[in-house]
Amino acid sequence: MKYLLLLLPVFVSCTGTDPHSEVAHNRKVMALQEKFDRFDYNANGKLTRTEIEQGLRESSVEGVTPAEIDALMKHYDINDDGGISRWEAQHAINSPLPEHQ
Ligand SMILES: [Ca+2]
């Protein structure tokens, strides 16, 4: 019985970080929108590849290869106009990047 009580908080904290929970989802959307504004240097509501590259550099994100950015652009840019709109960014949250092959 003692052990059961010890496990309870663990269980509760696990459900709290469930990636499919609405809270976690909202957090992801918010984090992305924050980044979106930061990466959208010319504030035209769209992220181009150049802006993403610059954003990644300025966020000190290292080890992202051009091929990975290619894959990211392809995944996010649904209407294939060379830029990721806010809608496309939000839409892509619901369909995570496929694993690297
Ligand atoms: Ca832009």
Ligand SMILES: [Ca+2]
């Ligand atoms: Ca687009």
